Amino acid sequence: MYNRFFSHIILAAILIIWVVPFVALITTSFRSEVASKTSGFWTAFTPTELGHRFSTHDKGQQIKIIEMRGNIFKRINENEEWFTISGEIKSILFKARVPDSDKPGKTKLIRKLVPAGEIMNVRGGDFVFQANGDFVWSFPEAIAPKPKNLDVFIKQDPVFGAEAYFEVLLDNKDVPNALISSFIVVVPATIIPITVAAFAAYAFSWMRFPGRDWLFIIVVSLMVVPTQLAFLPILQGLNGLASWATALKQWTTDCELTNTCAFPTKSFAGLWLTHTGFGLPLAIFLLRNYIVGLPRELLESAKIDGANHMQIFVKVVLPLSVPALASFSIFQFLWIWNDLLVAMFIGPSANDDVVFPILLERQLGTFGDQLHLLNASAVISMVVPVIVFLAMQKYFIRGLLAGSVKGG
Amino acid sequence: MRSLQSIIFSNSLAIVLTIVCVLPITAVFILSLTAPIDDAFADFGLWLHKKYSWSEVTFVTELRFAKVGFALRAVLIALFISFLYYWIANWLNFGLANVRSSKSIGKRSLIVEAIQPWIFVGPALILLLLFLLIPALTTLKISFTEPGGSASINNYSFLWDRNALGYIQFRLAMRNSLMWLILVPSLCIVLGLLIAVLADAVSWGVIAKTFIFIPLAISFVGASVIWRNIFAGGGIEPQEAINGVTPSYQIGLLKAILGHTPEYNEPLYNLKFWGNFYLMWIMVWIKSGFAMVIFSAALRGVPQETVEAAIIDGANPRQLFFRVKLPQIFSTVVVVWTYLVTDVLKVFDIPYALSANDDDKLLLATMMEAAMNTWSIGGSNVDNLFAAIAIMLMLTVIPHMIFLGWRIRREQKQLEH
Numbered sequence: 001m002y003n004r005f006f007s008h009i010i011l012a013a014i015l016i017i018w019v020v021p022f023v024a025l026i027t028t029s030f031r032s033e034v035a036s037k038t039s040g041f042w043t044a045f046t047p048t049e050l051g052h053r054f055s056t057h058d059k060g061q062q063i064k065i066i067e068m069r070g071n072i073f074k075r076i077n078e079n080e081e082w083f084t085i086s087g088e089i090k091s092i093l094f095k096a097r098v099p100d101s102d103k104p105g106k107t108k109l110i111r112k113l114v115p116a117g118e119i120m121n122v123r124g125g126d127f128v129f130q131a132n133g134d135f136v137w138s139f140p141e142a143i144a145p146k147p148k149n150l151d152v153f154i155k156q157d158p159v160f161g162a163e164a165y166f167e168v169l170l171d172n173k174d175v176p177n178a179l180i181s182s183f184i185v186v187v188p189a190t191i192i193p194i195t196v197a198a199f200a201a202y203a204f205s206w207m208r209f210p211g212r213d214w215l216f217i218i219v220v221s222l223m224v225v226p227t228q229l230a231f232l233p234i235l236q237g238l239n240g241l242a243s244w245a246t247a248l249k250q251w252t253t254d255c256e257l258t259n260t261c262a263f264p265t266k267s268f269a270g271l272w273l274t275h276t277g278f279g280l281p282l283a284i285f286l287l288r289n290y291i292v293g294l295p296r297e298l299l300e301s302a303k304i305d306g307a308n309h310m311q312i313f314v315k316v317v318l319p320l321s322v323p324a325l326a327s328f329s330i331f332q333f334l335w336i337w338n339d340l341l342v343a344m345f346i347g348p349s350a351n352d353d354v355v356f357p358i359l360l361e362r363q364l365g366t367f368g369d370q371l372h373l374l375n376a377s378a379v380i381s382m383v384v385p386v387i388v389f390l391a392m393q394k395y396f397i398r399g400l401l402a403g404s405v406k407g408g
Numbered sequence: 409m410r411s412l413q414s415i416i417f418s419n420s421l422a423i424v425l426t427i428v429c430v431l432p433i434t435a436v437f438i439l440s441l442t443a444p445i446d447d448a449f450a451d452f453g454l455w456l457h458k459k460y461s462w463s464e465v466t467f468v469t470e471l472r473f474a475k476v477g478f479a480l481r482a483v484l485i486a487l488f489i490s491f492l493y494y495w496i497a498n499w500l501n502f503g504l505a506n507v508r509s510s511k512s513i514g515k516r517s518l519i520v521e522a523i524q525p526w527i528f529v530g531p532a533l534i535l536l537l538l539f540l541l542i543p544a545l546t547t548l549k550i551s552f553t554e555p556g557g558s559a560s561i562n563n564y565s566f567l568w569d570r571n572a573l574g575y576i577q578f579r580l581a582m583r584n585s586l587m588w589l590i591l592v593p594s595l596c597i598v599l600g601l602l603i604a605v606l607a608d609a610v611s612w613g614v615i616a617k618t619f620i621f622i623p624l625a626i627s628f629v630g631a632s633v634i635w636r637n638i639f640a641g642g643g644i645e646p647q648e649a650i651n652g653v654t655p656s657y658q659i660g661l662l663k664a665i666l667g668h669t670p671e672y673n674e675p676l677y678n679l680k681f682w683g684n685f686y687l688m689w690i691m692v693w694i695k696s697g698f699a700m701v702i703f704s705a706a707l708r709g710v711p712q713e714t715v716e717a718a719i720i721d722g723a724n725p726r727q728l729f730f731r732v733k734l735p736q737i738f739s740t741v742v743v744v745w746t747y748l749v750t751d752v753l754k755v756f757d758i759p760y761a762l763s764a765n766d767d768d769k770l771l772l773a774t775m776m777e778a779a780m781n782t783w784s785i786g787g788s789n790v791d792n793l794f795a796a797i798a799i800m801l802m803l804t805v806i807p808h809m810i811f812l813g814w815r816i817r818r819e820q821k822q823l824e825h
Contacts, residue, residue, distance in 0.1 A: 003725060004609065011606040014599070015616045018623070018693065024637035024661065040659045041637060173468060180472075184479040188486045195490055196531045203528035212525075215533070217813065222540050224809045226754050228776055229798045230543035232550060232791060237538075272486060277539025280532055309524050310498045338627030340757045341773070352475070357629045361761045364633065371637070371659075378633040382626050389625035390618075400698065401705050 029375035030160040032083040036371040049090055049155045052076050055147040056122075056137060064142040072133040072152055082161030085154060088131050093151040094120045113153070122148055164376035175377055177352045178359040182337060182384075184268055185347065185355055189275035190332045194325060196276065197283030202313050204284065205292040206299060216288070223281040231345045234274055238346070239265045264348065271347040278342065279332050286331075286399060290324035291317060327399030330392045337385050356381045412515065416522045419504045423497055423523070430496065435489050442481045449477030490531075497527045544802075551795035563789065563796035574779065574793065578800075581770040584684055585753070585804070588691070588771065593748035595692045597741060600699025604707055605729060607700075617704070621697040628694065628757030635690050636762070638662050639676040677762050677769075684769060690758050695751065699744050706737040743815075746808045753804050772801045 027041040039048055054075040057068065076085050094114045097107040114120045116131045123145050129135035139145070168175045203209070204216050245263040255261040294317065302312050318325075340357040347355060354362075360381055367374040389396060453473025457466055505519040554560045566574035603620055607613030623631060640660040658664035662676060677686040710733050718732045734741075756773035763769035770778065776797045779790055 007606045007609045011603070011610060011613070011616055014603060014606075015619060018620050020661070021634045021638055021693070022622075025634045028637055037659070040661060040664055042661060042664075173472070177472065177475075180476060180479060184483060187483050191487055192490050195494075196535065199494065199528040200532035203525045207521075207525040207528065209522075209525035209529075215529070217817065219532070219536060221809060221813045222536060224750055224805055225540055225544055226773075226798070226801050226805055228754070228756075228773060229547050229802050230540055232795055232798070233543035233546035234539060236546075237543075268482065269486070273535070274539055277535045280536055281540075284532060308502075308520070309528075310494075313528075334625055338625075338630070340627065340629055340760070344777075352471075357627045357757070360627070360629045360633060361757075364629075364636070364761055365764075374633060375637070378630050382630050385625045385627075386622060389622070393618075393621075397701055397705075400701055 025375050025378060027160075028371055029164050029379050030162065031372055032159070032161065032163065033370060033372055035083075035159075036375075037369050044160070045158055047087060047155050047157055049153050051093075051151055051153050052085065053149055053151050055149045056135075056145075057147050059147055064144050066139055066142050068137040068145070070135055070137075072129060072135060072154075074133070076152075082163035083159045085156050085159065087154050087156035089116055089129060089133055090131075090153045090155050091115050092120070092129065093153070096121065122150075164372040165380070168373055168376045168380065172373075174351070174359055174363075175380060178354060178356045179380070181268075181348075181353050182356045185271055185275070185343070186333060186336045188272045189279070189336050190329050192272060193276040193279040193283050193332060194329055197280055197287050197328070198318065198321065198325065199313070200280075200284050201287035201291050202309075202317055204288045206312075206317075207309060216284075219281055220285045221281075223285060227278050227342060230274075230277075231342075234270075234346060235265065238267075238270045242267075266346060266348045268348065268353075271343060274342060274346045275332075275336055275339075279335070282331070283328050286328050287321065287324050290321055294320055323395060323398060326392060327395040330388060330396050331399055333388060334385055412518060415508050416519055419501070419508065419519060420523050420526065422504060423500045423527070426500060427493060427497060431489055431493060434492065435485060438485050438488075439481070442485075445481050446474045446477040449480075450474040493531065494527070497530075498524075501527060547795045547798050550792055551799045553792060555789050555792060563792040566793075566796075574775070574797075577767055577770055577775050577778065578797075580767055581772050581775045584769065585771050587684060588688055588752050588755070589749060591685075592688050592691050592695070592752050593745050595688075596695045596699045596748055597745060599692065599696040600703050600744070601734075601741075603696070603700045604704035607704065608707065617700065620700060623694045624697045626694065628690075628755070629761045631690050631694055632758055632761040635686075635693070636675070639686050675762075678766070680768055683763070687758050687762060687769065691752065691755060695748060699748070702740060702744055703737065706740040707733060710736050746811055750805060750808050753801065772797060772804070776801070 024041045027044050028036050031041070031044055034052065035044065035050055039050055054072055056070065056075070072089060073085060091113040093111065095109065095111050098110055100106045100108040116129055119126045119128050121127070122137065124143075125137050125139040125145065127135065127137045137145070200219075204212060242263040242265045246261050249255050249263070250261050298316060298320075299312055302316050307315070338357060339355075340361060343355045343358055347353075347358075360378060363374050363377055367377070450470040450473050453469045454466060457469045501520055501523050505516045505523075508516075508519065551563050552559055552561065554562065565572040566578045569575060603617070607617050610616075626634075637659075638661045640663075660675065677683045679686075714732055714736070715728065718728050723732065754773060755771060756777070759769045759771055759774050760777065776794055779793045779797055
């Protein structure tokens with residue numbers, strides 16, 4: 001009994017530590033820019049005092065008046081599409097130059113918080129506001145005052161909106177471009193290695209040829225080679241290929257006139273092949289372990305019926321290996337979708353062509369104080385892998401176990 | 409009559425030559441043939457643009473739709489070419505064998521069977537050779553040459569020469585790598601075991617496991633963004649307000665819990681030395697789910713008889729776990745540990761994204777990037793330096809490589825048929 005109680009408590013504590021960051025991410029992405037950069041995400045759910053700026057009236061409005069009446073909330077919400085501010089006004093930050101008592105003839109800047117109901121002198125008039133936002137600005141004689149910007153602190157009610165998502169997806173072209181680029185990279189870089197590896201795995205398990213076992217061991221031990229080791233020569237190789245292709249194009253077409261001869265060294269095609277090369281050892285290992293375990297009688301009876309290896313592979317082995325193919329493809333998909341390193345060294349680096357992790361890494365710098373945009377962008381980058389992951393969890397776990405639990 | 413060997417040889421040569429000629433030409437041909445598709449996509453984009461009167465410049469819309477068009481056909485062609493290879497090679501193999509020995513079926517199948525395995529494994533072997541094995545060996549060579557081409561060990565001088573480029577960075581990177589290597593895998597394993605055991609004991613364990621599992625699907629950069637909300641410091645002041653006079657808030661949760669005041673603005677992961685531990689935690693958060701899943705499967709695989717016998721003998725839950733279950737899954741713990749070690753050695757994204765290559769947070773992998781892209785004073789030998797650090801990284805993985813090779817050999821022996 002005692003033990004069970006502790007199990008619940010400890011597991012709940014761990015779960016909270018794991019989940020709170022997600023709450024932070026999603027909450028921040030649904031807040032306004034001001035709210036996200038001036039207060040913590042945990043304050044979003046309760047009334048919180050936040051600063052806003054409003055101007056007393058529009059610029060063109062230059063009629064002579066003695067008294068101006070208005071409402072601070074109306075002014076703040078006038079141009080606000082997503083986040084309607086409501087709540088209770090606490091104070092206004094009053095800044096002005098007043099005669100300095102210490103140094104006669106000089107003025108000094110004072111800053112103080114003026115609470116509701118207290119009169120403050122703004123542009124020669126008396127400015128008074130109430131907690132519900134109504135303000136009165138009265139002057140000794142009729143003048144046309146210039147608009148005044150004031151910083152107001154409001155104990156505001158929780159408000160959420162999807163503004164950041166709309167801004168990131170529609171107004172900013174980086175995120176849609178990164179989504180497209182990520183898909184361009186991920187689809188072939190998942191399907192090509194799986195095709196190549198399935199054929200190879202079949203050959204390694206059911207065909208006889210000299211050096212088979214040694215080749216297999218070499219292939220699998222390449223699994224632990226750090227990918228960084230291969231970057232430089234691959235880049236040099238791709239560079240050589242690109243300059244050949246450029247020369248060939250110069251020679252065969254009239255591209256020099258339009259200045260379109262150059263083939264880039266860093267391209268999607270290079271990224272596909274590199275990802276394929278890096279993914280193959282694991283793919284061959286997983287698939288061969290699965291294909292080797294298929295019942296021998298099945299393949300032999302197909303052979304007796306006159307099927308050749310190609311037919312056996314396509315019609316018998318492939319349909320039976322769907323679970324193994326699925327578990328590798330989800331590994332490869334997640335690995336490539338989330339990869340920063342290979343894409344950075346081998347992939348295209350133009351702003352429109354970078355994949356999502358690179359974009360996110362750049363946004364960490366550029367959106368340093370636009371946290372709502374940064375977080376919205378991160379949420380968008382995670383939607384695809386998390387959905388794939390949850391949908392194919394079973395295969396993912398099976399693949400994990402095949403790779404690490406003995407005999408799996 | 410020519411011998412079987414020479415027929416096999418000439419047939420394979422014919423197949424290789426045909427493939428080498430036909431596939432690239434087909435690819436380029438189809439690529440240029442389908443070029444109008446891009447324009448069609450751009451026109452479609454323009455039509456949509458006009459119909460829904462989008463706000464951006466028409467040029468941008470056209471460009472983006474042309475890009476989608478190009479992407480679609482490039483992807484389809486790449487896939488088509490890779491399937492085409494198997495089809496053509498197989499067809500040629502049968503066709504040529506047929507032509508060469510139409511009389512004897514036995515001989516024909518001998519020829520086919522001799523070539524077919526290589527058609528199946530060929531692409532895999534060539535890709536591995538071109539994109540892993542040869543580059544790795546070339547890197548080794550580059551690391552031992554001067555930019556001019558002469559052999560030298562100068563690229564490794566950061567190991568011993570105080571004045572060499574990278575001396576300080578290498579030491580910091582090794583210190584940090586060592587801390588990561590010891591702390592991250594151990595913490596992941598302890599947490600993984602703890603969660604696996606606890607989740608089996610409570611009714612809502614499956615839900616807890618799913619949530620702890622999800623970070624595995626998230627990129628390291630994404631995780632960095634997530635944890636930035638927790639570790640980052642001081643809210644940016646609302647419109648010129650002054651501390652002390654106006655309310656101001658901490659925007660990082662952990663800093664708020666620790667009671668740091670808003671003017672103390674530095675993110676926790678920027679702290680000198682201690683910042684490393686916050687970066688490590690992000691990795692632990694991601695990888696614990698991996699350990700948990702495997703341990704939870706392994707614990708379920710522990711024979712029930714042993715557990716029952718222990719209970720009959722009067723073992724309490726703690727003894728049951730430490731004396732009965734843990735020893736039986738110990739080999740799994742070791743495997744998970746080696747996997748985590750390799751992952752940690754290769755980790756790059758987290759320190760790169762959050763610490764902007766601050767020397768104090770360097771790891772070997774980020775040091776490589778720094779050598780390549782930011783040490784411009786290194787002059788012409790940055791590439792060689794890059795290679796040398798890569799080799800150092802490789803050296804650290806070798807124990808795991810040997811262990812893995814040994815385990816696979818043993819497994820293959822069990823699977824042998």
